[in-house]
Amino acid sequence: MLDSPADPFAPHTLLTPGPTPLHPRAQQALTRSMRGHMDPEVFAVNAAIQQDLRELYGAGEGTFTALLAGTGSLGMEAGFANLVEPGDEVLVCVNGAFGARMAEMAARYGARVRRVTAPLGQPIDPAQVAANLGGVTLVAMVHGETSTGVLNPLPAVAEVVRGSGALLSVDAVTTAGMEPFSMEAWGIDYVYTGSQKCLSAPPGVAPVAISERALERQATRRTPTPLWYCDFEGLRDYWDRQSYHHTVPVNLHFAFHAALRAALEEGLPQRQARVREMDRAIAAALAPLGFSHYVQDPAARLPTVLALRLPEGFDDAGVRAALREREISVTGGLGATAGLIWRLGLMGEAARPGPYRTLMLALEELLGERGLTDRFEEALGLLVGR
Numbered sequence: 001m002l003d004s005p006a007d008p009f010a011p012h013t014l015l016t017p018g019p020t021p022l023h024p025r026a027q028q029a030l031t032r033s034m035r036g037h038m039d040p041e042v043f044a045v046n047a048a049i050q051q052d053l054r055e056l057y058g059a060g061e062g063t064f065t066a067l068l069a070g071t072g073s074l075g076m077e078a079g080f081a082n083l084v085e086p087g088d089e090v091l092v093c094v095n096g097a098f099g100a101r102m103a104e105m106a107a108r109y110g111a112r113v114r115r116v117t118a119p120l121g122q123p124i125d126p127a128q129v130a131a132n133l134g135g136v137t138l139v140a141m142v143h144g145e146t147s148t149g150v151l152n153p154l155p156a157v158a159e160v161v162r163g164s165g166a167l168l169s170v171d172a173v174t175t176a177g178m179e180p181f182s183m184e185a186w187g188i189d190y191v192y193t194g195s196q197k198c199l200s201a202p203p204g205v206a207p208v209a210i211s212e213r214a215l216e217r218q219a220t221r222r223t224p225t226p227l228w229y230c231d232f233e234g235l236r237d238y239w240d241r242q243s244y245h246h247t248v249p250v251n252l253h254f255a256f257h258a259a260l261r262a263a264l265e266e267g268l269p270q271r272q273a274r275v276r277e278m279d280r281a282i283a284a285a286l287a288p289l290g291f292s293h294y295v296q297d298p299a300a301r302l303p304t305v306l307a308l309r310l311p312e313g314f315d316d317a318g319v320r321a322a323l324r325e326r327e328i329s330v331t332g333g334l335g336a337t338a339g340l341i342w343r344l345g346l347m348g349e350a351a352r353p354g355p356y357r358t359l360m361l362a363l364e365e366l367l368g369e370r371g372l373t374d375r376f377e378e379a380l381g382l383l384v385g386r
């Protein structure tokens with residue numbers, strides 16, 4: 001059944017915490033004719049991407065921005081590859097699967113990893129970071145922990161790291177473009193996201209921003225960056241000096257730029273408001289069915305990944321399979337939260353009434369819950385003042 005779909009071009013409602021539905025302008029940009037990676041027009045698109053990324057991340061002067069040819073995980077790995085040398089003390093905040101991935105990567109690049117942890121569903125405590133900074137050269141934290149729907153208190157953590165001498169590396173995969181983010185104001189040295197999350201571009205490029213301080217740290221390494229492909233200097237050869245380094249995925253650059261332009265034209269504050277309105281309306285509509293917030297502290301709830309505890313006795317696998325039959329994808333928990341929660345994606349184009357109306361209608365039928373869609377629309381209407 002799955003290997004012979006009736007219509008491979010049938011619309012699909014993608015409500016996962018990444019990838020997200022493509023922005024129509026990104027979809028259209030994918031049809032542009034192929035050009036060489038050294039073509040002047042491609043360099044012009046690259047320069048526009050670099051400029052727009054500064055705005056996306058709130059980056060200061062001297063910050064280098066670029067796309068890496070890989071997914072968000074490559075953005076994560078490139079930071080450790082360039083900024084860690086064997087024996088360095090690296091503090092990693094771990095309160096979910098992506099924080100754990102960071103710790104694993106830092107160790108592979110030879111770091112002595114110190115972990116500051118929080119139980120699943122709870123945010124990192126900045127005081128614990130402050131208490132463990134002695135001798136640390138790099139602090140790494142996930143802003144929005146996708147595996148649990150937790151928003152970590154980045155401004156407060158950045159404040160304690162600032163002035164300690166340590167660099168701060170941040171995973172903004174579920175936040176940049178949908179949540180307030182300011183590299184310059186907060187003093188962040190390295191940040192990355194994935195094209196397929198909050199920007200609704202196809203997967204395959206990781207937008208990064210690297211502060212002057214981080215570039216300086218990399219330039220004065222005792223040993224060369226072990227990951228040749230993402231060596232900061234090699235990236236600058238191509239992005240700043242227009243000389244060949246590797247063949248960039250040109251069509252993904254086109255699509256990514258179209259999506260990023262669309263996001264900036266919509267306005268970052270407007271996007272932040274949009275995701276919050278959607279998040280509240282969905283939670284309000286589902287609450288009478290017995291769905292409740294998994295993250296207790298309202299300030300620690302990540303608006304772009306709505307983690308909802310399932311009602312008692314709910315058939316998680318069965319309902320999601322039935323939704324998939326109707327071309328609707330919903331993601332459950334991961335590891336310890338499997339079978340316990342749903343993680344509803346509200347990044348980029350997923351945070352629109354249309355796709356969630358589709359979900360509500362399907363659930364109304366599957367669960368026999370009449371009025372669910374009306375409840376959702378009413379919550380949205382009230383919240384957006386319709």
Ligand SMILES: *Cc1c(COP(=O)(O)O)cnc(C)c1O
Nearest residue numbers: 018071072073098144146173194
């Ligand atoms: C999705 C995600 C990643 C990894 O991105 P990939 O594109 O899957 O490599 C890293 N961090 C967070 C917080 C994510 O949500």
